Amino acid sequence: MATAAQPKPLQGEPMTVFMGPQHPSTHGVLQVKLYTDGEIVNRAIPNIGFLHRCKEKIGESLEYQAYLPYTDRMDYLGAMNNNWTWALAVEKLCGIEVPERAEYIRVFVGELNRIASHILLLATFGLDMGAWTPLLHCFREREQILDILEELSGGRLCFGYVVPGGVNQDMTPRAMELAKKFIAQFPARLDSLNQLLSFNQIFIKRTANVAIVPREMAIDYGFTGPMLRASGVDWDMRRDETYSIYNKFDFEIPVGEGLKGTVGDCWDRYYQRILEMYQSIKILEQVIEGFPEEGQHKGKVPARLKPPKGGEVYVRTECPRGELGFYMVSDGSNTPYRMKVRGPSFCNLSILEELTKDMFIADLVATLGSFDLVLGEVDR
Amino acid sequence: MEHLEIFNLLREKFGEDAILEHIVSGDEKDPRDPFILLKTDTLEDVCRFLRDDERTAFDMLHCLSGVEAPECFESVYHLFSFKHKHYVTLKVCASKSNPSVPSVASIWSAANWHERESYDLLGINYEGHPDLTRILLGDAWEGHPLRKDYKMPEHDRLKELGF
Numbered sequence: 001m002a003t004a005a006q007p008k009p010l011q012g013e014p015m016t017v018f019m020g021p022q023h024p025s026t027h028g029v030l031q032v033k034l035y036t037d038g039e040i041v042n043r044a045i046p047n048i049g050f051l052h053r054c055k056e057k058i059g060e061s062l063e064y065q066a067y068l069p070y071t072d073r074m075d076y077l078g079a080m081n082n083n084w085t086w087a088l089a090v091e092k093l094c095g096i097e098v099p100e101r102a103e104y105i106r107v108f109v110g111e112l113n114r115i116a117s118h119i120l121l122l123a124t125f126g127l128d129m130g131a132w133t134p135l136l137h138c139f140r141e142r143e144q145i146l147d148i149l150e151e152l153s154g155g156r157l158c159f160g161y162v163v164p165g166g167v168n169q170d171m172t173p174r175a176m177e178l179a180k181k182f183i184a185q186f187p188a189r190l191d192s193l194n195q196l197l198s199f200n201q202i203f204i205k206r207t208a209n210v211a212i213v214p215r216e217m218a219i220d221y222g223f224t225g226p227m228l229r230a231s232g233v234d235w236d237m238r239r240d241e242t243y244s245i246y247n248k249f250d251f252e253i254p255v256g257e258g259l260k261g262t263v264g265d266c267w268d269r270y271y272q273r274i275l276e277m278y279q280s281i282k283i284l285e286q287v288i289e290g291f292p293e294e295g296q297h298k299g300k301v302p303a304r305l306k307p308p309k310g311g312e313v314y315v316r317t318e319c320p321r322g323e324l325g326f327y328m329v330s331d332g333s334n335t336p337y338r339m340k341v342r343g344p345s346f347c348n349l350s351i352l353e354e355l356t357k358d359m360f361i362a363d364l365v366a367t368l369g370s371f372d373l374v375l376g377e378v379d380r
Numbered sequence: 381m382e383h384l385e386i387f388n389l390l391r392e393k394f395g396e397d398a399i400l401e402h403i404v405s406g407d408e409k410d411p412r413d414p415f416i417l418l419k420t421d422t423l424e425d426v427c428r429f430l431r432d433d434e435r436t437a438f439d440m441l442h443c444l445s446g447v448e449a450p451e452c453f454e455s456v457y458h459l460f461s462f463k464h465k466h467y468v469t470l471k472v473c474a475s476k477s478n479p480s481v482p483s484v485a486s487i488w489s490a491a492n493w494h495e496r497e498s499y500d501l502l503g504i505n506y507e508g509h510p511d512l513t514r515i516l517l518g519d520a521w522e523g524h525p526l527r528k529d530y531k532m533p534e535h536d537r538l539k540e541l542g543f
Contacts, residue, residue: 048515048516049514049515049516049518052516052517054525056501056526057526060526092411093411095411216439219440219462220439220488220489220490221489221490222441222488222490233462235462240465307411310412311412312411312412313411313412313413314413314443314458314469316442316443323442325442325443327443327445327456329447337447338445338447338448340443340446340447342442342443342445347494350489350490351489354489379516380516
């Protein structure tokens with residue numbers, strides 16, 4: 001079994017290096033202050049906030065429905081799921097019902113977006129590790145998903161599609177055709193990507209046994225989603241705290257097993273996403289099979305939402321990067337009194353300082369890559 | 381455990397005085413998640429008890445939010461237990477003139493950044509926090525933007541321009 005080399009201190013002159021905010025492997029505007037001793041990082045302190053856009057403050061000054069575009073731009077790689085979580089929170093606060101057909105469309109776009117997000121991790125993580133080819137393959141696959149989502153919503157990155165009460169536009173036959181075509185060929189493509197990257201010896205040597213997060217540590221730091229499951233915790237909101245119509249579908253929750261190293265290492269976190277993509281395909285097949293022939297795509301929603309005074313809800317759902325939470329407080333007016341966003345990347349990133357003590361700089365890149373950060377959501 | 385059972389357990393353990401208010405789940409007309417309002421000085425003991433006790437085992441702090449209520453600054457804790465798969469929401473109130481709440485960063489590491497964020501945007505002082513500095517805004521920033529009386533830096537200029 002491969003084990004990561006233990007760094008030996010050089011005892012040379014310590015040096016402080018700023019990694020980012022313009023650095024390809026920080027995946028956005030993240031700055032990490034590194035206290036280094038040669039190749040070894042003694043301490044890495046993340047500095048965030050470069051992309052802070054006062055989303056919570058804006059939320060307090062806009063009417064409920066008007067906040068939709070802002071949710072897109074938090075986690076811009078999982079915009080559908082963000083729309084959805086926000087819509088669920090508003091629906092719970094205002095007591096809005098969602099028609100069944102709309103629920104099917106929501107699961108449809110949500111799972112497609114999950115694949116689009118995970119496949120981008122595959123691409124960029126490979127790139128961080130020096131593998132250029134998978135990126136091109138991954139973008140070819142992602143393009144097909146974006147075509148489907150564009151057909152439905154008109155957008156390719158920020159959709160603004162899932163709204164309180166349902167979805168903006170009804171399902172089209174063309175989107176269904178494209179999805180069927182995509183689902184038929186995607187698992188085989190994923191298999192070949194596995195051969196190309198996942199089980200590549202060089203890649204395994206770079207990622208297995210690196211930055212191991214044990215189960216207790218993951219829970220203590222508030223890990224959620226694939227990061228948590230890679231550490232061996234069998235928990236998925238879609239199954240265990242089911243929302244929408246996920247209870248109708250049959251799918252498995254993969255959990256990190258430490259196949260190539262130790263449970264909760266970088267390779268596990270990476271492979272977790274691969275396994276989840278297979279499950280998303282499984283869900284999508286069932287969505288298409290059971291898709292209602294008729295029905296509304298949007299329920300009745302008043303033009304101006306005014307939830308009762310004193311209402312407060314906390315809604316969380318399973319997004320590509322983990323559990324996104326919206327905590328909304330109403331004071332009876334047509335704008336929220338307080339809107340707190342619990343971004344999964346924010347919580348996941350907070351572990352970085354403790355995790356990267358006495359680590360090679362190259363391993364730090366692997367660690368950051370396996371976190372699948374979206375800084376739009378960290379900074380909000 | 382249901383919210384009510386946790387409430388009863390806490391009342392038994394810490395006495396009637398420790399809990400100021402208990403709201404059970406509302407209905408359609410009053411959509412409200414249940415919560416327990418605690419006395420500020422008992423927060424740390426209660427949190428430690430909730431984490432360590434076998435019956436509750438709240439091993440995860442899911443979210444920590446600061447809220448400026450009309451009368452006080454609230455700090456809201458959404459806890460979750462992977463062992464029992466149950467939730468509880470705790471709240472404490474801090475005075476408007478000197479908002480200060482004990483830190484729970486030593487109990488859940490996740491609280492560290494959440495408390496810094498809440499300090500940054502709302503100016504709630506988390507006593508005992510290892511490094512209570514601004515996190516989203518720059519160190520030189522003045523004021524706490526999520527406070528209701530916060531004036532945007534451009535406020536006067538925008539008014540001049542007629543916005």
